[in-house]
Amino acid sequence: xxxxxxxxxxxxxxxxxxxxxxxxxxxxxxxxxxxxxxxxxxxxxxxxxxxxxxxxxxxxxxxxxxxxxxxxxxxxxxxxxxxxxxxxxxxxxxxxxxxxxxxxxxxxxxxxxxxxxxxxxxxxxxxxxxxxxxxxxxxxxxxxxxxxxxxxxxxxxxxxxxxxxxxxxxxxxxxxxxxxxxxxxxxxxxxxxxxxxxxxxxxxxxxxxxxxxxxxxxxxxxxxxxxxxxxxxxxx
Amino acid sequence: xxxxxxxxxxxxxxxxxxxxxxxxxxxxxxxxxxxxxxxxxxxxxxxxxxxxxxxxxxxxxxxxxxxxxxxxxxxxxxxxxxxxxxxxxxxxxxxxxxxxxxxxxxxxxxxxxxxxxxxxxxxxxxxxxxxxxxxxxxxxxxxxxxxxxxxxxxxxxxxxxxxxxxxxxxxxxxxxxxxxxxxxxxxxxxxxxxxxxxxxxxxxxx
Numbered sequence: 024x025x026x027x028x029x030x031x032x033x034x035x036x037x038x039x040x041x042x043x044x045x046x047x048x049x050x051x052x053x054x055x056x057x058x059x060x061x062x063x064x065x066x067x068x069x070x071x072x073x074x075x076x077x078x079x080x081x082x083x084x085x086x087x088x089x090x091x092x093x094x095x096x097x098x099x100x101x102x103x104x105x106x107x108x109x110x111x112x113x114x115x116x117x118x119x120x121x122x123x124x125x126x127x128x129x130x131x132x133x134x135x136x137x138x139x140x141x142x143x144x145x146x147x148x149x150x151x152x153x154x155x156x157x158x159x160x161x162x163x164x165x166x167x168x169x170x171x172x173x174x175x176x177x178x179x180x181x182x183x184x185x186x187x188x189x190x191x192x193x194x195x196x197x198x199x200x201x202x203x204x205x206x207x208x209x210x211x212x213x214x215x216x217x218x219x220x221x222x223x224x225x226x227x228x229x230x231x232x233x234x235x236x237x238x239x240x241x242x243x244x245x246x247x248x249x250x251x252x253x254x255x256x257x258x259x
Numbered sequence: 260x261x262x263x264x265x266x267x268x269x270x271x272x273x274x275x276x277x278x279x280x281x282x283x284x285x286x287x288x289x290x291x292x293x294x295x296x297x298x299x300x301x302x303x304x305x306x307x308x309x310x311x312x313x314x315x316x317x318x319x320x321x322x323x324x325x326x327x328x329x330x331x332x333x334x335x336x337x338x339x340x341x342x343x344x345x346x347x348x349x350x351x352x353x354x355x356x357x358x359x360x361x362x363x364x365x366x367x368x369x370x371x372x373x374x375x376x377x378x379x380x381x382x383x384x385x386x387x388x389x390x391x392x393x394x395x396x397x398x399x400x401x402x403x404x405x406x407x408x409x410x411x412x413x414x415x416x417x418x419x420x421x422x423x424x425x426x427x428x429x430x431x432x433x434x435x436x437x438x439x440x441x442x443x444x445x446x447x448x449x450x451x452x453x454x455x456x457x458x459x460x461x462x463x464x465x
Contacts, residue, residue, distance in 0.1 A: 061283040
């Protein structure tokens with residue numbers, strides 16, 4: 024199978040990570056009454072436009088090496104997306120608690136009290152939110168568009184945020200305490216206990232056209248920021 | 260439409276009728292090729308589904324199906340050949356001798372010649388993404404020829420299938436010559452001067 028090449032998040036400027044769902048549909052055209060019947064099927068796949076701008080010298084050489092390893096469209100890029108729309112744990116516990124709104128007093132105390140400051144009879148409160156990546160609660164078949172997640176990051180994942188399972192990317196449509204509805208439907212069956220990547224969702228992509236490979240090779244010569252179009256890969 | 264509905268199980272007929280009348284219809288196109296060792300059930304969805312008639316899982320096929328033939332039919336039509344364009348099997352992507360493997364695959368006629376093929380459609384409920392009713396056939400036939408060509412930077416595998424009624428109505432000795440015609444109809448002198456005329460014969464249609 025093709026080689027999967029990880030692309031360092033530092034190479035990509037966050038504001039330019041566009042990923043959207045593309046699809047094909049057909050229509051015979053509008054009828055004489057102006058109404059139209061559209062035929063569609065479930066063939067949505069992620070399309071991305073990656074902008075490489077203002078790279079550090081180290082990142083520049085990395086980009087060239089990635090170009091060499093890509094061998095045109097033969098090999099696969101694994102992209103880590105920035106998921107700033109939802110709660111995530113970036114390695115700093117204090118920053119995590121602050122970002123999800125746990126007061127410093129509660130953090131120091133080690134548990135959260137009721138809103139009026141009351142505690143349980145033994146003086147304890149609610150546990151602080153855990154920052155482990157969430158897991159899937161039950162087995163789900165491919166094609167499903169709802170899943171139950173466990174763990175604070177999963178139960179509180181925001182609408183519009185990304186998550187990924189086995190490098191397949193999904194976007195949250197709806198979330199009630201971890202019962203998440205999402206698009207596109209599950210690419211692959213998942214088993215209970217499988218990890219869901221919320222902090223660093225990943226997606227495997229291939230270059231959309233051979234022309235998208237040239238920028239990797241010619242970066243040094245051309246200098247200006249380069250744009251590369253990519254399309255989701257389904258092989259695992 | 261009536262025959263179409265009759266082929267659907269009774270409990271789905273109302274729902275199928277409703278789905279067909281909507282402004283946006285979710286429908287998958289599926290292809291079954293009954294190879295001996297590795298029969299395939301492909302669809303143009305990128306997520307597999309299980310049909311309600313046979314219980315087959317119709318998978319995405321990883322880009323195996325590249326081009327569909329134009330399906331035509333009706334009165335006054337000979338049942339024509341269909342030609343499908345296939346991509347390369349996935350596991351061969353990084354094989355050193357994939358070209359040789361392809362030629363071998365095409366040469367192995369016992370694997371495909373005379374075996375079933377079918378092109379189907381399947382309606383889906385757009386809300387639940389689940390199939391509704393049974394698949395319906397666009398074209399049923401048997402696989403006949405497979406050819407492969409290697410243009411620069413690519414490969415094209417063509418698979419020809421023919422209907423069970425392929426070339427129906429075409430005489431076995433198909434030439435419109437005097438001798439062939441005499442063989443079919445010994446008393447017919449109608450093509451006596453064909454060779455001299457050197458023209459395409461078009462029968463009048465009274």
